[in-house]
Amino acid sequence: MELREDGIYCDCTVGGGGHLLMMLEKTHNTRFIGIDQDPEALDFVRANLGSFKERVILYEGNFAHLDRIINELNIKGLDGILFDLGASFHQLTTPERGFSFNLDGRLLMQMSPETVPLYSKLRAANKEEIFYVLKNYGDVPDARTLAVAIFENRHKLNTTMDLRKLVEKRFSGRFLKKNLHRVFQAFRIWTNEELKNLKEGLIKAVHLLFPRRRMIVISYHSGEDRIVKNIFRDFEKQKILRRLNKKVIRPRIEEIHKNPAARSARMRVVEKCASC
Ligand SMILES: C[S@@+](CC[C@H](N)C(=O)[O-])C[C@H]1O[C@@H](n2cnc3c(N)ncnc32)[C@H](O)[C@@H]1O
Structure with a gap:
């Protein structure tokens, strides 16, 4: 500049x-x-x-x-x-903001307090929307299987660790961290449009x-x-x-x-x- x-x-x-x-x-x-x-x-x-x-x-x-x-x-x-x-x-390292898959906090991910929090958006979403987010914003492999799991558990997803546990059921070993990053980034992009x-x-x-x-x-x-x-x-x-x-x-x-x-x-x- x-x-x-x-x-x-x-x-x-x-x-x-x-x-x-x-x-x-x-x-x-x-x-x-x-x-x-x-x-x-x-x-x-x-x-x-x-x-x-x-x-x-x-x-x-x-x-x-x-x-x-x-x-x-x-x-x-x-x-x-x-x-x-x-x-x-600050957003990524403050547990209460709910952005990080390493820190336990409510599943919020809002950059602005006026934005609808992620846990609430997920409850209102359908399977196809969740699939679209994971596939297009996260490039998550076999996004459909994870989308179905998230959709079926959406009323129980209150915290970052609740979401992490669902991802852990789907990916393990060296694939886990990469896909946790992809899933959390995809949902952050979606939450904040x-x-x-x-x-x-x-x-x-x-x-x-x-x-x-x-x-x-x-x-x-x-x-x-x-x-x-x-x-x-x-x-x-x-x-x-x-x-x-x-x-x-x-x-x-x-x-x-x-x-x-x-x-x-x-x-x-x-x-x-x-x-x-
Ligand atoms: C990567 S950080 C910027 C870091 C900054 N350049 C620094 O040196 O510390 C991105 C910031 O942009 C803000 N942000 C993202 N999207 C925005 C938008 N649509 N309108 C206003 N702020 C936004 C986020 O809240 C966040 O604080």
């Missing part, structure tokens, strides 16, 4: 504030908007902004409504936009970006990356965007050693065309 001292930038996924603080530290006058749908993320970042707080507006909301948010803040357009998708470290929000947010972000300014998207799931790639390619065909990397950027091995959570990260960078 090229940071201009007179610019306004938007971090659409503030999370723990790592990227936001890094950008603040590199600049003196640049202003930032930090969005997250999770009020716990915003409370955490607010408490850590220190003297940077004059240059930041934190906004609780869904980036799917980016146009409305930016309009409400009376801002005409943006000099740079960042999306770092998925769940935050992540793919739908991403499509809406990205399209709005492209329109809000000033000419010659950049947008960066970091995703951790092939379904997300496909959406990002296709949307960017379509805007490039219309001569609205230019892709700065045609091939996705993956983390270097040293980065993965330092931060294992980055192993599945894929980054795409685009620039708005001069005449748009």
Whole structure:
């Protein structure tokens, strides 16, 4: 991201504030908007902004409504936009949030308190819907067998460990961890409507970006990356965007050693065309 001292930038996924603080530290006058749908993320970042707080507006909301948010803040357009998708470290490591297959907690997985929790969504779902989620969002092998087991037990699925036990009946040994990850990620994506929000947010972000300014998207799931790639390619065909990397950027091995959570990260960078 090229940071201009007179610019306004938007971090659409503030999370723990790592990227936001890094950008603040590199600049003196640049202003930032930090969005997250999770009020716990915003409370955490607010408490850590220190003297940077004059240059930041934190906004609780869904980036799917980016146009409305930016309009409400009376801002005409943006000099740079960042999306770092998925769940935050805080969400994944807080048992009460119910995201992790390693930590016992209620089966919630909500990024926003307004989202319907997973245990409740499962109770209202039919077999086909559960199968669709496991197959398409998780690429879970033999998704139908697990979908049937989840459907039949849906009224007893109250905690992360209840769901884990069902997955353990289906997979074992070296396949277990991989498939626990797939199942939990698939249900997280479904609970938070992540793919739908991403499509809406990205399209709005492209329109809000000033000419010659950049947008960066970091995703951790092939379904997300496909959406990002296709949307960017379509805007490039219309001569609205230019892709700065045609091939996705993956983390270097040293980065993965330092931060294992980055192993599945894929980054795409685009620039708005001069005449748009
Ligand atoms: C991977 S974390 C971001 C981490 C952050 N870049 C950092 O350096 O700490 C993703 C964050 O995006 C938020 N998020 C995901 N989807 C969102 C959406 N549709 N609207 C707003 N926030 C969203 C999550 O609540 C989470 O806090």
